[in-house]
Amino acid sequence: MTLIEDLLDLHIPQSVKLSPSGQQVLWSTSFLFGHKKGEHKQSTLWLAETGKQHSARQLTTGERNEHDPQWSPDGQSIAFISDRGKQGESSAIYLMPASAPGEAFPLTPAEHERDIAKFEFSPDGKAIVFISADEKTEEKKKREKEKDDVQVWGQDWVFNHLRLLNVASKEVTVLESRDVHVTDFAFSDDGSKIAFTETKTSHIESAYQFGTTFCVLDLRTKELVKLSHFPQGIRGPLTWAGNHLYFLGPKAETIKSSSQMVFKLQTDSPEEKVQYETHAYGETNCAMHLLKAGGDVLVLVQDGMHDQIRILAGHTLFSKKQKIETWHAAFTRDSDEIVLAVAQSDTDHPCEIFTTTASGGALVQLSSHGKPLADRTFGSCRFLSCPSSDGEVTLECPFLTPSAAPTDPAGNPTTPLPTVVLIHGGPYSRHTEAFDGLYFMWTPLLLASGYAVLMVDYRGSSGRGDAWARYAYQGCGTHDYVDVIAQTHCAIANGWADKERLVVGGYSQGGFLSYLASVRNGTHGLGWRFAASIPGAGVSDSDSMCFTSDLGFWQAENCGGTPWSQRKGDTRNRVGSAVWEFGDAVKAGVEIPPMLMLHGEKDERVPIEQAAAMRRAMESAGLVFEYVTYPREGHLMEERRHIADMGERVKGWVERYIGPGVQ
Numbered sequence: 001m002t003l004i005e006d007l008l009d010l011h012i013p014q015s016v017k018l019s020p021s022g023q024q025v026l027w028s029t030s031f032l033f034g035h036k037k038g039e040h041k042q043s044t045l046w047l048a049e050t051g052k053q054h055s056a057r058q059l060t061t062g063e064r065n066e067h068d069p070q071w072s073p074d075g076q077s078i079a080f081i082s083d084r085g086k087q088g089e090s091s092a093i094y095l096m097p098a099s100a101p102g103e104a105f106p107l108t109p110a111e112h113e114r115d116i117a118k119f120e121f122s123p124d125g126k127a128i129v130f131i132s133a134d135e136k137t138e139e140k141k142k143r144e145k146e147k148d149d150v151q152v153w154g155q156d157w158v159f160n161h162l163r164l165l166n167v168a169s170k171e172v173t174v175l176e177s178r179d180v181h182v183t184d185f186a187f188s189d190d191g192s193k194i195a196f197t198e199t200k201t202s203h204i205e206s207a208y209q210f211g212t213t214f215c216v217l218d219l220r221t222k223e224l225v226k227l228s229h230f231p232q233g234i235r236g237p238l239t240w241a242g243n244h245l246y247f248l249g250p251k252a253e254t255i256k257s258s259s260q261m262v263f264k265l266q267t268d269s270p271e272e273k274v275q276y277e278t279h280a281y282g283e284t285n286c287a288m289h290l291l292k293a294g295g296d297v298l299v300l301v302q303d304g305m306h307d308q309i310r311i312l313a314g315h316t317l318f319s320k321k322q323k324i325e326t327w328h329a330a331f332t333r334d335s336d337e338i339v340l341a342v343a344q345s346d347t348d349h350p351c352e353i354f355t356t357t358a359s360g361g362a363l364v365q366l367s368s369h370g371k372p373l374a375d376r377t378f379g380s381c382r383f384l385s386c387p388s389s390d391g392e393v394t395l396e397c398p399f400l401t402p403s404a405a406p407t408d409p410a411g412n413p414t415t416p417l418p419t420v421v422l423i424h425g426g427p428y429s430r431h432t433e434a435f436d437g438l439y440f441m442w443t444p445l446l447l448a449s450g451y452a453v454l455m456v457d458y459r460g461s462s463g464r465g466d467a468w469a470r471y472a473y474q475g476c477g478t479h480d481y482v483d484v485i486a487q488t489h490c491a492i493a494n495g496w497a498d499k500e501r502l503v504v505g506g507y508s509q510g511g512f513l514s515y516l517a518s519v520r521n522g523t524h525g526l527g528w529r530f531a532a533s534i535p536g537a538g539v540s541d542s543d544s545m546c547f548t549s550d551l552g553f554w555q556a557e558n559c560g561g562t563p564w565s566q567r568k569g570d571t572r573n574r575v576g577s578a579v580w581e582f583g584d585a586v587k588a589g590v591e592i593p594p595m596l597m598l599h600g601e602k603d604e605r606v607p608i609e610q611a612a613a614m615r616r617a618m619e620s621a622g623l624v625f626e627y628v629t630y631p632r633e634g635h636l637m638e639e640r641r642h643i644a645d646m647g648e649r650v651k652g653w654v655e656r657y658i659g660p661g662v663q
Helices: 003-008 138-145 206-210 442-448 466-472 479-493 509-519 542-548 552-559 578-587 609-620 640-658
Strands: 012-018 024-030 043-049 067-071 077-082 092-097 116-121 127-133 160-166 172-176 181-187 193-199 212-218 224-230 235-241 244-250 260-266 277-280 286-293 296-303 306-311 316-320 324-331 338-346 349-357 379-387 394-402 417-423 452-456 497-507 532-536 595-600 625-630
Touching (some): 003 640, 012 067, 012 349, 024 067, 024 338, 024 349, 067 116, 116 181, 172 193, 172 212, 181 235, 193 206, 193 235, 224 244, 224 260, 235 286, 235 296, 286 324, 296 324, 316 338, 379 479, 394 442, 394 479, 417 442, 417 479, 417 640, 442 452, 442 640, 452 479, 466 479, 479 509, 509 578, 532 640, 542 552, 578 609, 595 609, 595 640, 625 640
Parallel strands (some): 260 286, 417 452, 532 595, 595 625
Antiparallel strands (some): 012 024, 024 043, 067 077, 077 092, 116 127, 193 212, 212 224, 235 244, 260 277, 286 296, 296 306, 324 338, 379 394, 394 452
16 A cells, blocks of 8 residues: 555544543544545544553444434433444434444434434433424425425425424424524533524524524523524534533624624623623634533634633643644543643644643553554644734744655754645634644655745634634635745745755645645745646635535635626725736746646535636636546545545655655
8 A cells, every 4th residue: 555545544533432430431433534444424433541652443334424423411321423323324223232342223214314413412311302394295205206306596495493302202392493503502510401503594594694502491481582683693502501602603793704702691680682791702812623522611722823722711731832633621520630632743743632731741642543654653743933925924834854864953953845735624724743734644745755835824714813814805816825925935034945856735725725725826025936837726816606615605705895786896805816917927937836636526615616716817818737537526525536646646745846845
């Protein structure tokens, strides 16, 4: 097997859950981005003893897609979602005793095909609440079979509803059947009420266009109260503690291009309509995930390059300059000690499950998912810091040095290295140290081939608060681009990157910036240029993205506005559109580098026409390019052979244009 195939065989931890006692850890794993190794997705459940090194054991065969495991409140049972009924097509909640894992039985009909979006035990363990859509009627199935399936916008929406499952009887009751789309829920402390969020329709843009409504349902009286409305989509999980609901949303409230912060909403207000309040984070850092542990609310925070777990109202429990992939926390029995379970990786080691305590106990590795690569080395990480070109901010990002490169005692390269500049998507995302620093295992693959990797972070990213995130608002293609150039130049000035051997690449928003770096190649006047570029699923024209992307309204927010609301002569949206700069670049003699374009044919987020436009431009100018499309694939690749092909092409393109890596 090739290295890329070995990398794609890695088990990636997800959905980690500590037992109620804190003595055991449960999690699922899947292949990278849940890709299919065969015809169907596969996911596996694992169990380990807290604080016991390498105690992980496999609970399920891994032949089915079994994920999102949950402990019953008494810790005696494990529930999970599985497609055992009909592989690749069904979705049901299964239950098995924790003392005899593997002996599972379905609680909901095993043959049901609608996805279960979320489920959770009631505090007493007697019920499970879950979200799913109604099954297709026989009439609808018949119409689809006969291809009598005309679709009219606004009709026949498939709504997710809130449902209550009696664990003992398996009886399912629909709690909310209105024509609204339920997106999240949370139990009150005593389990007598459920708060939930809903959007107007099930279309992905609905929350961004029409906002999110908060409701509370009394399970005893069946009384439904609409609490409040937030003007944007929110991040979860929705968390109920005491008399307040907590959720994550953009600090700017009315625009998506803003930092994520914690909001709170009072649940027992005498007012008929309750107003949410800003509560914590989002000013100089970003809140990314909430968790209830005992009576406390914990929050995952991106603070610069650090990923941190904090008590919402208090101190930091865990902090590292490494990405936390998934995490959980619980109080130990008869103690105030908080046990933490985190999934992390570093440049040289794939992601594993660790446990520690909030008081500073040892970090103990429970899993050995990276064991098949134990005889390989990849590289090390240091963080580059430099001022932005306009002097307004300080930029920071990881620089990864391949293991084969000579370094000084501080770990810095002693000679300039052939370097691939990889740009993250989003734009509201950010790099810190991780094994798979971008997507699709490009980073470890390039490091193992002897190339350094500069993981640039630009204004508009997450981790540095609202002012930083707001640079993306009607500004894509401006500060983000010059930040890529500034960090690349700093790596050259440090003596880490070889200015004669540079490649730029990225995916999604990173593909967008790779297109821009290509048509602006060398125009910064700093004495260097990129020898090749690798735009993956990138945007080349903002106006057409507004028309065709499933999140076109968000694209309009980033580029300058919706084309249909602008005057005929308004060209603001062209500022960050590479195809509109292409002609002038060719006339000015810009050395547009050889370009490897990678795109899924069924991409709804960044439709394939974005790559086709640049392919036509390159072809018309007689420039070197390779245009590679992947049938059946959406924005993120799912088929193993496609991901492997993409990795090998990336490595081959880099070697072709900047030569072999360090040996």
